[in-house]
Amino acid sequence: MNELAIYRGLFWKEWKDNGRLFGLGFILIAWQNLFYPIFHWLLTRNGTSSASTYFREWALNLRVIMNPGDFGTGPMVSMGIIMAIAFGVLLLSHERSSSLEFLVSTPVSRKEIIVGKFLAGASALFGIMLIHTTLVLAALFIGPAVPVSRLEVAQWSVFITVAWICLFSLSLLVSTLCRNFAVAGIATLMFMSLPGIAGQFACQIATHFFDPAGKAALKIYNVMNYLQPWGLFTGQGIPRKADSVDAGSSFYIMVGSGGELSNVKPLFDGYYPYQIAALLIVTLLFLSLAIWLFNRNPLERKGDLLMFGNFKQVAIIFVTFLIAWVRALDSASTLLAFVGYFILYFAAIYILFILFTRFIALFRIREWLSR
Amino acid sequence: MLDLAININDISKSFDGLTALDHITMQVPYGCVCGLVGPNGAGKSTLIKICMDILRPDHGEVELLGENPRWKNRVRERVGYVSDIPGMYPNFKCEEMFQLGSKLYPHWDSERCRDLSSAFEIPATRSVHALSRGMKVRMALVMALAIRPRLLLLDEPTAGLDPLFRREFLQVVMDEVAGNGTTVFYSTHNLADLERAADYVGCLNNGRLLFHHPLDEMKGSLHRVQMMVDDEQVLMIQNRLPDILDAQRNGRLYSITIEGNWPEIEAVLNNLGSFYPEKVNLSLEEAFVSLMRKDGYNFKLPLHSERNDECFKEVAP
Numbered sequence: 001m002n003e004l005a006i007y008r009g010l011f012w013k014e015w016k017d018n019g020r021l022f023g024l025g026f027i028l029i030a031w032q033n034l035f036y037p038i039f040h041w042l043l044t045r046n047g048t049s050s051a052s053t054y055f056r057e058w059a060l061n062l063r064v065i066m067n068p069g070d071f072g073t074g075p076m077v078s079m080g081i082i083m084a085i086a087f088g089v090l091l092l093s094h095e096r097s098s099s100l101e102f103l104v105s106t107p108v109s110r111k112e113i114i115v116g117k118f119l120a121g122a123s124a125l126f127g128i129m130l131i132h133t134t135l136v137l138a139a140l141f142i143g144p145a146v147p148v149s150r151l152e153v154a155q156w157s158v159f160i161t162v163a164w165i166c167l168f169s170l171s172l173l174v175s176t177l178c179r180n181f182a183v184a185g186i187a188t189l190m191f192m193s194l195p196g197i198a199g200q201f202a203c204q205i206a207t208h209f210f211d212p213a214g215k216a217a218l219k220i221y222n223v224m225n226y227l228q229p230w231g232l233f234t235g236q237g238i239p240r241k242a243d244s245v246d247a248g249s250s251f252y253i254m255v256g257s258g259g260e261l262s263n264v265k266p267l268f269d270g271y272y273p274y275q276i277a278a279l280l281i282v283t284l285l286f287l288s289l290a291i292w293l294f295n296r297n298p299l300e301r302k303g304d305l306l307m308f309g310n311f312k313q314v315a316i317i318f319v320t321f322l323i324a325w326v327r328a329l330d331s332a333s334t335l336l337a338f339v340g341y342f343i344l345y346f347a348a349i350y351i352l353f354i355l356f357t358r359f360i361a362l363f364r365i366r367e368w369l370s371r
Numbered sequence: 372m373l374d375l376a377i378n379i380n381d382i383s384k385s386f387d388g389l390t391a392l393d394h395i396t397m398q399v400p401y402g403c404v405c406g407l408v409g410p411n412g413a414g415k416s417t418l419i420k421i422c423m424d425i426l427r428p429d430h431g432e433v434e435l436l437g438e439n440p441r442w443k444n445r446v447r448e449r450v451g452y453v454s455d456i457p458g459m460y461p462n463f464k465c466e467e468m469f470q471l472g473s474k475l476y477p478h479w480d481s482e483r484c485r486d487l488s489s490a491f492e493i494p495a496t497r498s499v500h501a502l503s504r505g506m507k508v509r510m511a512l513v514m515a516l517a518i519r520p521r522l523l524l525l526d527e528p529t530a531g532l533d534p535l536f537r538r539e540f541l542q543v544v545m546d547e548v549a550g551n552g553t554t555v556f557y558s559t560h561n562l563a564d565l566e567r568a569a570d571y572v573g574c575l576n577n578g579r580l581l582f583h584h585p586l587d588e589m590k591g592s593l594h595r596v597q598m599m600v601d602d603e604q605v606l607m608i609q610n611r612l613p614d615i616l617d618a619q620r621n622g623r624l625y626s627i628t629i630e631g632n633w634p635e636i637e638a639v640l641n642n643l644g645s646f647y648p649e650k651v652n653l654s655l656e657e658a659f660v661s662l663m664r665k666d667g668y669n670f671k672l673p674l675h676s677e678r679n680d681e682c683f684k685e686v687a688p
Contacts, residue, residue: 005477006475008474009471009474012471012474013460013471013474016460016463016467016471017460017462017463098458098459098460098461099458099460099461100458101420101425101454101458102457102459102460104425105425105447107444107445107446107447107475108444108475298427299425299426299427300386300426
């Protein structure tokens with residue numbers, strides 16, 4: 001049987017098995033943009049509002065519906081982020097809980113299993129956005145003129161879809177290392193915060209040793225913040241022309257508050273397609289890594305390579321790192337001294353932790369022996 | 372050299388430092404039924420899962436139908452697998468599981484699947500999660516046979532199921548072997564079934580392969596002998612026949628299970644005196660128990676009352 005037929009079978013299987021999840025995703029993502037207006041129209045069509053006046057209101061509020069929110073991005077995008085992560089996490093952990101042994105015993109390779117899941121999840125996200133965009137564009141065609149062009153809506157849709165798929169591939173990657181969906185979800189959120197955490201550390205170094213005024217730190221923080229999902233979708237970290245609309249530029253992401261359109265410059269200002277290309281490359285990178293890890297991680301460990309197998313060790317190293325970092329930063333006045341202090345503190349605290357855990361273990365053995 | 376359906380070469384596997392399989396090497400020729408026996412935790416399921424590439428060995432390699440399933444996963448197109456607890460998609464209906472099989476296996480025989488599922492009375496429209504364990508095993512067997520397998524790997528599929536179904540299951544598998552020359556590699560605790568069906572038998576204990584022989588050869592090399600003896604004669608027999616695997620004594624009646632060439636054993640016994648040794652039939656189960664005892668397997672219930680201890684007292688060989 002050729003590879004295409006296998007992928008077709010796996011794609012069918014994923015949709016059959018996860019169709020309800022994808023359907024729920026569609027409802028949650030498109031709720032505010034599609035269903036709410038339809039329900040609202042149905043409820044008020046016999047009242048004072050006519051269909052045309054309702055369309056006008058909806059079209060005028062479209063940008064509000066699509067974009068702003070308390071978290072820097074709109075409910076639709078936010079829900080899309082949550083669903084993209086949920087798809088990646090649930091597709092694999094659901095399989096682990098019941099049927100992975102069956103699937104692995106069929107003539108399907110582990111690469112094909114992961115690629116099949118990726119294709120199913122990505123197609124679901126793509127499909128959700130396609131339906132949504134088609135309906136919005138149709139509404140813009142027949143509705144009144146609003147300050148959002150069809151090109152802008154299309155570009156926005158492509159960017160958001162690719163960013164969702166990128167996040168989905170990240171959560172799929174993390175799921176290959178985790179036993180169940182709860183751990184995979186938490187680990188994905190941790191991984192997503194890594195650029196922000198790295199940015200914070202880099203900012204501290206920059207402010208402490210090189211640029212007390214904090215200009216360099218701000219730049220680092222902006223870039224790192226942009227690499228986090230909220231920053232990615234909202235462009236939060238990138239300097240913006242506040243409260244201005246650059247009507248001539250088609251390369252802005254639609255964000256803002258109170259219905260205002262802000263011209264938020266993407267990472268490569270004026271090169272919006274490059275941003276999409278970069279996201280696609282990162283997606284492929286995550287997918288390749290997921291395939292490699294799924295192939296390497298023994299199936300009997302149910303993906304606990306990172307989260308369970310060495311959890312205590314990882315936790316000790318993480319806490320040691322944080323304490324050593326803070327202590328070294330307080331003690332050092334130059335970068336070289338900081339590095340020296342950091343190594344010393346790290347080694348000392350790590351040894352203390354290990355001795356402490358050994359002592360606890362010994363205490364438990366004695367307690368057990370005395371029974 | 373025989374064509375091999377399964378070639379297991381120096382396989383080792385451990386879980387968190389605990390050795391599950393220790394340098395296992397065994398071959399199964401095409402067209403025969405090979406039974407794998409051993410106590411719980413001996414490593415039977417691990418070995419079968421390694422054969423299917425569900426688990427990966429720490430050392431060694433496996434070939435199924437001449438290919439390593441790790442690198443040539445398409446070899447599983449012709450390998451049917453039934454586990455003790457078949458994992459399937461709980462939200463699927465039975466007919467959807469069959470549909471999935473038809474999409475993943477190129478040699479899927481829909482007609483055969485229909486015939487078998489009707490013979491096994493599998494409810495096509497019922498969800499998998501609503502099926503009993505026995506019904507799931509039936510479904511897994513239907514799927515394994517509908518792919519027109521050249522090799523069947525069965526991992527204790529009938530454990531804990533009723534004798535009627537066990538017989539039915541075995542019959543279907545034997546028909547497959549007779550009709551299509553399918554090779555069967557079958558792990559089980561049911562030695563009576565194995566005795567009826569197997570050509571070869573392998574025995575695992577603590578991750579080690581104790582033996583792997585044709586069944587007739589194995590039964591031919593083990594003998595149960597009964598004789599009338601006194602204490603002195605017991606010692607003489609034990610000194611002259613070091614290959615005694617198991618011995619039971621009830622008054623003057625002395626019963627031994629011994630490994631070796633029967634004419635030679637008989638000659639030794641005749642030379643020792645007039646014990647009137649009588650060779651009795653040895654079932655596979657008795658042979659298995661004797662070999663396991665020889666390997667040090669000696670399960671005893673944790674008894675507390677002296678009376679019970681007396682009941683279970685054994686005569687050491």
